[in-house]
Amino acid sequence: MEITEHQPDPSHIMKIGMGFFTSKVLLTAVNEGLFTHLVHKPQSINDIKKRMNWNCTDRHAMDFLDTLHSLGFLNREGVGLDSIYSNSLESNVFLDEDKNSYIGGMLKMANNRLFRFWADLDLAIKTGEAQNESKHGDDIFEAIYSDHGRLKEFINAMTGVQMGNFVGFANSFDFTEYKTLCDIGGSGATLSIQVALHQPHMSCTSLDLPPVEPIANENIQKFKVTDRVKAISGDFFVDDFPKADVIVMGNILHDWGMDKKQVLIKKAYDALPENGAFVVIENIIDNERNSNIFGMTMSLNMLIETQNGFDYTLSDFDHWTSKAGFSSVELLPLAGPSSAAIAYK
Incomplete structure (x- = not known):
């Protein structure tokens, strides 16, 4: 007897549930300024490690860069430790800090603030309370506006997202x-x-x-x-x-x-x-x-x-x-x- 009934597939559940893996890879690359660096010329793994001051193994650097390639954020020539990496068109336009089209400000704030706060979404749902700087008694807007560096990051984030x-x-x-x-x-x-x-x-x-x-x-x-x-x-x-x-x-x-x-x-x-x-x-x-x-x-x-x-x-x-x-x-x-x-x- 032929089975025509739809078979359950857990792939969507796992893709969404573990989505923070790939999100954090992109956020880390933006925060590190990787795409701005790669605007100038394609780079090898060793060149990128030296320029970005990464102390991980070559293999872990390759894992990081190949993930960005697989997600469409980097182009790659070759396969393996001798690979050469460059920006995709979208990364070149939107993730180069020196261009007016840069939208990475929001991604930097997501990396430096929101990613950690969202780890407590379960507490927010249970308690109905904010999970940012206010947990330590600070008013969110006072905390941001009183620190020039944080304020500029916030403004750049709002500019990027809008x-x-x-x-x-x-x-x-x-x-x-x-x-x-x-x-x-x-x-x-x-x-x-x-x-x-x-x-x-x-x-x-x-x-x-x-x-x-x-x-x-x-x-x-x-x-x-x-x-x-x-x-x-x-x-x-x-x-x-x-x-x-x-x-x-x-x-x-x-x-x-x-x-x-x-x-x-x-x-x-x-x-x-x-x-x-x-x-x-x-x-x-x-x-x-x-x-x-x-x-x-x-x-x-x-x-x-x-x-x-x-x-x-x-x-x-x-x-x-x-x-x-x-x-x-x-x-x-x-x-x-x-x-x-x-x-x-």
Whole structure:
């Protein structure tokens, strides 16, 4: 008798369950600056070990590099200890620290902070408590903003994870009827810079806490948009939002619990003119909650990092913005799992 019934296969379970093996290989390579080093010329195992100051055996170095090759991050000539390695196209574009397209900042923060905090996800689920620096009595944002090195890493991380979204938004959102934009919690002013570069008629303001302003100004000067982008200091819970035709929040709204989300939405409404647009750029979860896995795991990351923060669906966003007085919403897909949820006044 022929068996047609589907046979259970454990491979998917093992692939996901042991996924941290391959994740940590990539995170380690980024943190070590391997891809930036390999931009200059292909290297042998021995050359890489010397340059990167690795003291493991040649065979373990080969295991590490061949894993990166098998995952598509490195090209390889030859097989074995005499192999020569170089970057793949994507690694060359996105993981070279000297390029403006670099997205490794988020991966470095994942390696240096999040990887260890996620080891305690079980505790977060059981206790409902954050599992980051706050476990030692520190406020996460105070801990980051009080240390310049950590702050710069955090800003680079946010830039890396959002760059494709910001460029996509700057190109695909219809700015025709608008002249001014304010990015609330604008970090390194990356979104404002991209809008200014792609929309010459727009003037943009990036608002964040005082320690961020020098970093934002450095980026504004680097991209030569000082005539249309400015960075200002402020606390978005304490201060009124600057008036603007478009109010944007990139990876801000998901940091907070329901009450504070509603406060920020109402402040955006009050700062906008009639027909103005409120835009949040995040990993908006699909309304059916079954396909944007990254959005749902990012929401778990908010539990790890903030305790009360969470990601949400467009339906959630529609409900909250309607409560604040907005008349309609729409979704603008951006890069990967991210979207711009837009509410119109």
